[in-house]
Amino acid sequence: MVKKKVSPIKSYKLKSGETRYEFPAYLGVDPLTGKQKRTLKRGFKTHKEAELALARIKLDVANGTYQQERAETYQEVYDLWVKQYEKTVEESTYVKTTGLFKNHILPAMGTYKIEKIHVDVCQQHVDEWAAKLKNYRMVKAYAAKVLDFAIKRSYILTNPFAHVDLPTNTSKKAKRADEDKVENFYTREQLIEFLSCLERESNHKAYVLFRLLAFSGMRRGEALALTWNDLNFTTNELRINKALSLGKDNRQYVKLPKTDLPRTIKMDDKTMDVLKEWKKKQKLDYLVLGFNTMQPKQLVFSNEQNKHMQLTKVRKWIVQVQNKYKLGKITTHGLRHTHCSLLFEAGASLKEVQDRLGHSDVKTTMNIYAHVTKKAKEEAILKFASYIEM
Structure with missing residues (x-):
């Protein structure tokens, strides 16, 4: 009797109650270490979608054409960048910076494909930050650091933030805001x-x-x-x-x-x-x-x-x-x-x-x-x- 092959594809539940599928995959031997490479692929909406993805990986590995995945979205590049950034600054500075990303940058740009981000997209978000944040220049500078990191990793060739025009009319708004602000000192x-x-x-x-x-x-x-x-x-x-x-x-x-x-x-x-x-x-x-x-x-x-x-x-x-x-x-x-x-x-x-x-x-x-x-x-x-x- 032929033993039935067990599928490596398993289902799991999201917090929302929706079903997703995942599978472990063998990616061949790492030429740098000589060790086997394995990964867990997940997030597939249907069993069929997971089957096709698994079949493609097996075929690419067999033909020697499998390309190791790299960070694709702004969020994924940020996740790599922030690990390095943490090693270079005080813990308190790290906390403030990650708060800046969590509150302003990642909600705006996190889901973007890194190679698809262009100057118009960056300009749009800089204008939005300038309209509501006094420290928008700092926000823009940190957002650009992630793309500089992407350049170093050869994900992109240039940083579109380098070509953004900083709004000038916000200086008047900031000045008025400063004038209206209650002074933070005693006589x-x-x-x-x-x-x-x-x-x-x-x-x-x-x-x-x-x-x-x-x-x-x-x-x-x-x-x-x-x-x-x-x-x-x-x-x-x-x-x-x-x-x-x-x-x-x-x-x-x-x-x-x-x-x-x-x-x-x-x-x-x-x-x-x-x-x-x-x-x-x-x-x-x-x-x-x-x-x-x-x-x-x-x-x-x-x-x-x-x-x-x-x-x-x-x-x-x-x-x-x-x-x-x-x-x-x-x-x-x-x-x-x-x-x-x-x-x-x-x-x-x-x-x-x-x-x-x-x-x-x-x-x-x-x-x-x-x-x-x-x-x-x-x-x-x-x-x-x-x-x-x-």
Whole structure:
């Protein structure tokens, strides 16, 4: 009796309940390794479609004409590119970049056949991004990186994004949006009120943290990574050499500062005194919780388990006090802008402010300086009108 041959084609169900078919296939011997190559082909809508595909592969392998599959769609090329990209950047940067692709680029271009993408298609999407995104130039640059990768892999010869015209009328829209945007900083008087309100609260840790942010210009992640051995109470200096950041799957980790360059900054007497008092209070509070906080690498700000605080916790604290006392709304990062702005008002030079805040690009410092200059001009005309008294 002839034994019935079992078909390698199997069915499976999608989440939607639809049926699809798959089969394992032998692809011959890899000439580079001498090992057998096998693959799993799936996604066929009918059993017949899968049978035909399997027959074609068997025939091509037998004739020696089978061509190893390569990435065909933008999504598939992206999947290859992003594996290499992850090895070249900080984890936090990788997370931000993949978010950019997930939210904007892949929904627009993911299904396109890579060799069919042309300049008109790219122009269409750049125009769409420009109409709704302030950082559309960055989105366009990252979208183009995937096609540059495709060129290196010989999938395509040229990058159509290189021939795209960047919209020019968006600059006016962006300018109007900036003018309408609520300014993310406090004036001197607003800052004093904000800290006074915090000081009246029972959350002393929050008061110390926000005063430090306002008087140092540190980034939130830099403050939450700070340890007591980073502070020198004799010289009133503070060493910023690490930062808490957000990685994959919302995992927090410690990395180098944003510019990768540690910096040492001078602090005022009052803030250092506030930190001294917090160190004493922390010792007593955490002793009750069973922790010895007199270790050199003890965190200046830690949670109830004496580990790194959640980055989002700081945001909750600032919103809570702003709502309770009906204060002007700024973000935690706005305290950094506040520090920068008030430094300029106090007469600090551009270079001094850049070094203190750890700006790698002077343009970032200049943007805040431009705001201070505008404010100074407004105050000047008010003083003039007051002097003339007309």
